[in-house]
Amino acid sequence: MLRVVAFRKAIIAGAAGAWAWEAGLRLLALAGTPTFDIVRELGTMPFPNGPPGLWWPAGMAAHSMIGGAWALFYAYFFWARFRWPPPVQGLVFAIIPALLAAFVVYPQLQLMHLHQNAAQLDWRSYLLILTPEKWGGLLLGHALFGLTVGSLYDRPVGYPAGSDLARPKHLTRRAKRQRDRRREDDGRFIFATGIECSYPTTDRGKWRRDEMEGTRHYERWPEDFELSREVGVTHIRYGPPLHLIFRGPGRYDWSWCDEPIHELEEMGPNPIVDLCHFGVPTWLGDFQNPDIAAALREYASAFSERYPWVRFYTPINEMYVCSRMSALRGLWNEQLSDEGAFARAVINQANASIAMTDAILQRRPDAIFVHSESSEFHQACCPDPEIQQIATFENQRRFLPLDLIYANEVAPIMRDYLREHGICDSEYDAFMAREVPRRTVLGIDYYEWNERLIDSDGNAQALGELFGWYVIASQYWQRYGRTLMHTETNRIDASDAARWLWRQWHNVQLLREAGAPIIGFTWYSLTDQIDWARAIEEPLGIVDPVGLFDLNRDARTVGLAYKNLIDMHRDQPEYRDCKALRELVG
Amino acid sequence: MATFLGAHGYTPGPTQRPLLAGIMTGVVATVPAIAILYLFPSLRVEARILRLTEAMTVAAGCAAMAAAGAVYGRVFGRAANDRRGGWLFGMAFGFALWAAGATMTLPFASGGTVTAGKAAIGVFLAFIAWGAALGALYPHVHRRLHVSLESASKKAEVGPRAATAGRRPDERQVRLRQPSPEDRRRP
Numbered sequence: 001m002l003r004v005v006a007f008r009k010a011i012i013a014g015a016a017g018a019w020a021w022e023a024g025l026r027l028l029a030l031a032g033t034p035t036f037d038i039v040r041e042l043g044t045m046p047f048p049n050g051p052p053g054l055w056w057p058a059g060m061a062a063h064s065m066i067g068g069a070w071a072l073f074y075a076y077f078f079w080a081r082f083r084w085p086p087p088v089q090g091l092v093f094a095i096i097p098a099l100l101a102a103f104v105v106y107p108q109l110q111l112m113h114l115h116q117n118a119a120q121l122d123w124r125s126y127l128l129i130l131t132p133e134k135w136g137g138l139l140l141g142h143a144l145f146g147l148t149v150g151s152l153y154d155r156p157v158g159y160p161a162g163s164d165l166a167r168p169k170h171l172t173r174r175a176k177r178q179r180d181r182r183r184e185d186d187g188r189f190i191f192a193t194g195i196e197c198s199y200p201t202t203d204r205g206k207w208r209r210d211e212m213e214g215t216r217h218y219e220r221w222p223e224d225f226e227l228s229r230e231v232g233v234t235h236i237r238y239g240p241p242l243h244l245i246f247r248g249p250g251r252y253d254w255s256w257c258d259e260p261i262h263e264l265e266e267m268g269p270n271p272i273v274d275l276c277h278f279g280v281p282t283w284l285g286d287f288q289n290p291d292i293a294a295a296l297r298e299y300a301s302a303f304s305e306r307y308p309w310v311r312f313y314t315p316i317n318e319m320y321v322c323s324r325m326s327a328l329r330g331l332w333n334e335q336l337s338d339e340g341a342f343a344r345a346v347i348n349q350a351n352a353s354i355a356m357t358d359a360i361l362q363r364r365p366d367a368i369f370v371h372s373e374s375s376e377f378h379q380a381c382c383p384d385p386e387i388q389q390i391a392t393f394e395n396q397r398r399f400l401p402l403d404l405i406y407a408n409e410v411a412p413i414m415r416d417y418l419r420e421h422g423i424c425d426s427e428y429d430a431f432m433a434r435e436v437p438r439r440t441v442l443g444i445d446y447y448e449w450n451e452r453l454i455d456s457d458g459n460a461q462a463l464g465e466l467f468g469w470y471v472i473a474s475q476y477w478q479r480y481g482r483t484l485m486h487t488e489t490n491r492i493d494a495s496d497a498a499r500w501l502w503r504q505w506h507n508v509q510l511l512r513e514a515g516a517p518i519i520g521f522t523w524y525s526l527t528d529q530i531d532w533a534r535a536i537e538e539p540l541g542i543v544d545p546v547g548l549f550d551l552n553r554d555a556r557t558v559g560l561a562y563k564n565l566i567d568m569h570r571d572q573p574e575y576r577d578c579k580a581l582r583e584l585v586g
Numbered sequence: 587m588a589t590f591l592g593a594h595g596y597t598p599g600p601t602q603r604p605l606l607a608g609i610m611t612g613v614v615a616t617v618p619a620i621a622i623l624y625l626f627p628s629l630r631v632e633a634r635i636l637r638l639t640e641a642m643t644v645a646a647g648c649a650a651m652a653a654a655g656a657v658y659g660r661v662f663g664r665a666a667n668d669r670r671g672g673w674l675f676g677m678a679f680g681f682a683l684w685a686a687g688a689t690m691t692l693p694f695a696s697g698g699t700v701t702a703g704k705a706a707i708g709v710f711l712a713f714i715a716w717g718a719a720l721g722a723l724y725p726h727v728h729r730r731l732h733v734s735l736e737s738a739s740k741k742a743e744v745g746p747r748a749a750t751a752g753r754r755p756d757e758r759q760v761r762l763r764q765p766s767p768e769d770r771r772r773p
Contacts (some may be wrong), residue, residue, distance in 0.1 A: 545595020
């Protein structure tokens, strides 16, 4: 799959392009300029001597269909390849059909209009057939077509925030169930994957990105779950769409997740339910809203009441990343670039995470909470004190959300930072006074861009895998001393993904051998993702080939490698009986 | 190019058989194309231009389209498995074949004689229909030819050795495990 294509949008854009062409050239013809009349060329083929009332509709219909096909081709292969304004992209793309029309299609149309079955050609038939007027008309027509298609085909993924997403027809029949797998809470080491489910807003809260819609999970979930069972994962990180389910205070539309959750209950894999993944419902605004804690508490309570068998929860996914992207980098949700807004986003999410945890524990006292967080590290490039200070600060900032929910004293530099940005001591002390539930797991996500170099200008540059998961995860383990799980990784270069998987796994093995209580490993996600290489800031529809399966649900090499890895290890004594997990579930 | 396609995930994985799927679908897709060629007088005209019998023209066409189907599977890689857009990719490929074959190669092969009139329309429609059928059917045919996840995951290239990313074995490596009798029997 090259791009996620909005079919209807592309076809409408292509047909509109054909109409724009026709309107432009009819105006020229009315002004007396001889030009290239593609509609007549096409329409007089079935009606050679027919009146305009016959050939014009036929020609227009044919040209609209051709326009639709070209626009789809544009959407798949050309759209967003260059960072130009969309009308310019369309205009440049139109050079391709224009050249084909001039040198192939037009000469062939002339042959098709002959009243004979064969003809003799020479090179002049291809090159000298068009008069200058016809060249002009052909180029102008294609320019109008390209500009129209480019202007109309935009934002192939996502939908206006707050609008009702059309309920998908279930195209996939319920997948064959080859094995009767049951959910297992029995202390086996967790081999997991996830369904990518991010749903932040962009464009100042007006546009909703929804990865489950883009990857067509809403339609293909039975197949997705069956594929995860075929790979052999025991658990799946799964985030029902909060923004579609939680319609307002006390109002829920559970139809978005009743069937999938029921299937997981019946067949597995065991879900680790992600209750809030990078976004909130439109009526809640964004992460600057102090009311999100109370609202999400209500949602968590309702969720755990409706699905009482669910035991594993991630209340809020990657609070640090969410706060950074929303309030510092200005890409999602509130789209601010302000330190104070960052601090407030962290506080609001930490409050919400705690409130959700408490609500779930009231319904399910033995619930297990997996706090998935991006593991980060910043390395100063040089002994410059200012650069060192930036690296030190960032290396403390990464811990802030976890420090708050785990009641771990922040470093003095962070305490000053919180005070400076309006977080009063009483608010902070409330976090520190909390008793952290026993069944809490620190989930550590790791990608190749998580380690950064602070360069001599004070900017963060991606370092690649410098120290690796082992070293970075050790820092988190030493700080919190909690049960750990490797909760995310993938590789954007599909040809390198199997290597990355095995190397991540060896990191996990080594840290386990060093004594860390690690209960699981995750390749994230089951299918490819959309626009993550650009932090889903723009709705381009570019497919990132990071999944165990591509968006056609065909296995990628890393999917086979993960199955190999699971098959090789799951029955080994140290994984069949994972002491750390057994202690947690017991 | 191969590296670029691999990194962007277009390269078919070990479960896939794009060439076989392309050959099989390429042949199946000739059915609507041949029907169109019969309906128009295109087949007769083509046979006359090529100085072949109609049966031989059909046979040659099937062989050529089988090869073209294999090329389609190879060129489009994973994208060819897309059930939504397959017909479009196939149609585009059919159009390209028509442009390159029927309008360029055939005239040069036949000393400049080409189909015209209704016969030319038939040839064009036949290529488009062949392409659309190829693209639409390919994902379904290919899916039935996939190697199972179970057996593909046993291949050495996806096993622990993948961690080395295909680095050449070090000639100076120390054998850490004593050779088994089975190892000794190996050439």
